[in-house]
Ligand code: NOJ
């Protein structure tokens with residue numbers, strides 16, 4: 001027995017570094033994730049708003065471009081004060097998007113195609129129109145403490161009632177709103193129409209777990225968890241709430257930046273809840289089998305905090321805390337800037353958890369083309385798919401969509417509308433998004449050039465680059481990255497970023513990205529000859545052409561290439 005154990009131990013030791021099991025990655029670890037904003041993806045019924053049947057009709061497209069899992073922004077019943085992030089019923093589909101049958105059809109087709117569906121889970125708050133909140137206002141049995149209620153304080157100077165603390169909501173103004181009926185303040189980290197649920201109440205935790213159970217039983221493959229850092233708030237044992245200190249970042253007392261959020265962000269309670277969800281899904285998998293349920297956290301927090309959301313050494317949490325670092329790049333950013341940002345992640349999260357993900361955009365931020373310029377979209381597309389780990393693409397970024405100047409309408413009037421406009425499918429009316437007469441937000445005026453159908457037919461379009469990279473992401477060289485030998489990357493000059501991906505020393509891909517607008521010369525990059533296998537616009541090279549990396553090589557302005565060699569070919 002002892003000798004058998006010793007043998008096994010030796011085998012494991014010898015294997016480290018290049019055995020198959022040492023490099024195997026779970027599906028989510030190297031997934032190509034794609035965010036769909038359902039209102040704007042595809043309209044099937046002509047009302048100018050995207051819907052589930054629209055998504056179902058475009059699942060083949062997701063397959064075509066190499067997506068492995070798609071995350072849908074909220075599709076649940078909602079008064080749409082925050083476009084679905086104000087949920088009034090967590091287990092119902094909003095009629096605007098379709099029915100539960102439509103949902104089932106969508107998920108069945110997705111699975112048939114080998115695509116995974118990830119839903120947006122919005123636990124921090126509900127809509128004020130949610131039945132739970134209405135019951136809580138009326139202090140109905142069990143619902144009294146379902147939300148965060150407080151009497152407030154009496155100002156000793158004026159004798160007037162004031163909120164319990166100085167907390168400012170993410171969307172500005174007090175985090176507390178007075179409710180006439182209940183004669184108390186309630187807390188909302190976001191809009192007043194989004195009251196925060198009270199996660200120190202076990203019944204709330206039970207209800208939210210039941211929501212997760214409901215969707216996972218319907219076949220959902222994972223959840224993007226909304227606003228994770230905001231779940232818990234600090235409350236003293238006597239029921240009072242501490243004021244937050246000034247941050248020094250803003251002079252406007254109504255701005256979220258006015259305070260340092262030491263009592264309303266990333267609280268211990270939040271971690272506890274996140275670990276509970278992970279445990280729930282691990283047990284679920286143990287009982288029911290199937291693939292790992294992926295939990296993706298939306299958290300604009302420091303890498304140290306994100307690290308704890310993954311695992312604090314005792315408990316496991318969300319596998320993918322979204323890495324928004326690359327979203328701070330702008331049109332002037334260089335390869336060195338990219339290197340600094342990637343390093344922040346690799347030195348902490350990779351070091352501790354061997355996990356990486358790269359997000360380029362979402363429905364809350366300007367589009368990539370607007371932030372970094374149109375011609376840099378394919379450079380960033382190459383970057384996030386070349387790097388080890390999970391890539392996250394916001395719908396439309398794969399064709400290079402830009403922000404659109406939108407005007408206030410009755411349907412929507414907010415500063416995030418410009419990045420939420422309809423997907424550009426074709427160069428016909430409304431970019432093929434709807435057959436109806438109008439669209440809920442205007443279609444971009446560039447749709448006749450920037451659209452899926454046109455880019456399919458152009459050899460080096462942003463879409464073709466995207467497809468080329470997602471295909472590479474499926475190869476062993478891109479999947480084998482857990483042992484640290486499978487990749488290396490960094491800036492090789494001020495403007496050129498290089499990523500090297502290797503599969504057990506036999507195959508190598510080298511991605512070179514020139515972020516700058518001048519020709520770049522590189523000397524003696526490696527002692528080998530490689531072949532051009534993917535070329536960007538502005539590349540004067542041709543497919544199959546060889547390049548000797550021991551010599552001087554050059555990249556044209558904004559040129560990006562993928563080079564390849566195998567043990568056989570060199
Ligand atoms: C983050 C979501 O992405 C955003 O759109 C929403 O407004 C807030 N969370 C509140 O749910």
Ligand code: MG
Nearest residue numbers: 196230231232
């Ligand atoms: Mg909260």
